[in-house]
Amino acid sequence: MQIPTVTLNSGHRMPVAGYGTWPLQGRAATDAVLAALAAGYRLVDTAASYGNEDAVGAAVRESGLPRAELFVTTKLRGSDQGRGSTRAALEASLERLGLDYVDLYLIHWPLPAVGRYTDSYAEMADLHREGLIRTLGVSNFLPEHIAAVVAETGIVPAVDQLQVSPSHARAGLVAAVRGGGTVVQAWSPLERNTGVLGNAGIVAAADRLGVTPAQVVLRWLVQRGLTVVPHSSDPGRQRANADLFGFELTGEDMTAVDSVAQLPVKQDPATWEEF
Template sequence: MSIPSVKLNSGLDMPVVGYGTYPLKGRRATDAILAAIGSGYRLIDTAASYDNEDAVGAAVRESGLPRAELFVTTKLRGSDQGRGSTRAGLERSLERLGLEYVDLYLIHWPLPAVGRYVESYAEMAELRREGLIRSLGVSNFLPEHLDAVVAETGIQPAVDQLQVSPSHPRPELVAAVQRTGTVVQAWSPLERNTGILDHPSVTAIAGRLGVTSAQIVLRWLLQRDVTVVPHSGSPDRQRTNADLFGFELTAGGMAAIDALDTGVPVKQDPRTWEEF
């Protein structure tokens, strides 16, 4: 299975569908990642705080694929933010991964109360010039956070990984980020424990098209130009979660999923959320 890519502002091509590794750890994580790679995934998403970078690195090595064929993302944890600490955080991630560079490095949360995300991003820019990072990115950043890092460095983040899903489609935020040229990537696109995949609006469209509810939600995001990193430990679901390019949602189908917006703000508000 071949997954299309999007061109990032760094010049790098990033698959529009990646494999999210949270919450797997250890050998179970390595085996799941190897299954995903076998199904055609080439983007593997991890983070220092997931405590599974070693398992990701093992899968990269055991896959037998050339390093250049895999796109590895990891994230700077909150406790490593700041001048000097950012470099150390990345170096520890690279050591756990067993890699010489990562394709995309994200600041996991802005933590504005801590006030170190701008200096962290500036140090990441230096690390990119040294070849340890190929693309600079952020996660859970709102437009004001993006503006702050660009004002300091002149470098627009290549990717902003955000919580975007049917319950929280966040159209205004997604559009605002996309207007800057930053690619939006949805984390937890299929939600967790909300029952969204069993909603009649989703299952009805899935039934008409002969695909799964998860495929409907992921296709809805792709048609909004939002890239995705779904997670599943099941090889069968991994395959269907990446098989999104042989069907298309109509305008009515898109509107039906849009209408699932709960109107409730996300629980983890980037202006106040603290995660270290």
């Protein structure tokens, strides 16, 4: 299965659909990543706070795939933000992963009350110049947070990983972030525990197209210009979640997903603290 890519502002290409690894750990995580790679995924998303970078690294090695074919993302946790500690955190992540560089490094949360995310991004820019990071990005950043790191470094984040899904469409935020030249990557796009995949409009579109409701939701995001990192440890669902490019939603289908009742995000980046 071939997954299309998007060219980032760093010049590197990132798969439109990737594999999210939270909350798996240990051998279960390694086996799930191996299954995802066998299905055709080439982007694997992890984070220091997930506690599974070692398991992801094991899968990368066991897969036998050339490093150049893989796109590995990890993230800086809140407790490691700041000058000096950002470098040490990345070096520790690289050691756990068993890699010489990461393709994309994200600040996991801005933590504006802490006030160290611009210092972290500036140090990440140094690490980028040294070749330890291929592409700079952020996660859960609002436009004002992005503006602050750009003012500090002159480097626009290539990616902003945001919670975007049918119940959290966040159209205004997505438009603002994309308008600044940053690719939006949707985390938790399927809301598997909210019942949204049973929405009548989504189910009707899936039945008509002969796909799953999850595929409809992920295709809705892709047609909005987003990239996605869904998670499943089931190989069949893994394959389906990346098989998004042989069908297209109609305008009515898009409207059906747009019409899902909106809920406020529980983790507001303006106030959320996670270390």
